[in-house]
Amino acid sequence: MTETRYEVLRYYPVTSPDELIGLNNKALLEWWLSFAPTIPFKSDFDILDHIDLVADIFLVKRLNDTDYEFRVHGESANNIFDDNIGKTISINGPETTEKEREDVRLARYYTKLLKQPNCLRNEGSLPFLKKEHIRFESLDCPLLDEEKNPTYIIGTITILDDKNH
Numbered sequence: 001m002t003e004t005r006y007e008v009l010r011y012y013p014v015t016s017p018d019e020l021i022g023l024n025n026k027a028l029l030e031w032w033l034s035f036a037p038t039i040p041f042k043s044d045f046d047i048l049d050h051i052d053l054v055a056d057i058f059l060v061k062r063l064n065d066t067d068y069e070f071r072v073h074g075e076s077a078n079n080i081f082d083d084n085i086g087k088t089i090s091i092n093g094p095e096t097t098e099k100e101r102e103d104v105r106l107a108r109y110y111t112k113l114l115k116q117p118n119c120l121r122n123e124g125s126l127p128f129l130k131k132e133h134i135r136f137e138s139l140d141c142p143l144l145d146e147e148k149n150p151t152y153i154i155g156t157i158t159i160l161d162d163k164n165h
Helices: 023-033 047-056 075-081 098-113
Strands: 007-014 057-062 067-073 088-090 119-125 135-144 150-160
Touching (some): 023 047, 023 135, 023 150, 047 150, 098 135
Antiparallel strands (some): 007 119, 057 067, 067 088, 135 150
């Protein structure tokens, strides 16, 4: 049986960096909110302008109504998600293993996220580290494609430890 790598305990919309703990999460939200009241385009995000976020960043693309592809994973994000760039998940995917169920839940979450104009804060634990007290915070933000459709999700994920508090 494949062990769950991460467990989301709760998620909710955020509208201020003050609602976040991780510095990279705050920085990404500040950037995203600078486009308010509109949602930024994927082309608005230049990684060279956000070099401090590289380790924690990830980018997901909606391929169609049910499928999502992992496009970018920084080192920290990759260590937590353990998914390959180019991997596709689906709301209609198989659910025979815990990892497959996790992928389907994530695809359903991405579908909900792209239907609303807010960034979502996630907090949870990282059981794969064998230390239940290790927690993470992530921020997921929708981005528009060239046709003004919410197609991308840019996010950051940060392991919370004593230096974040």
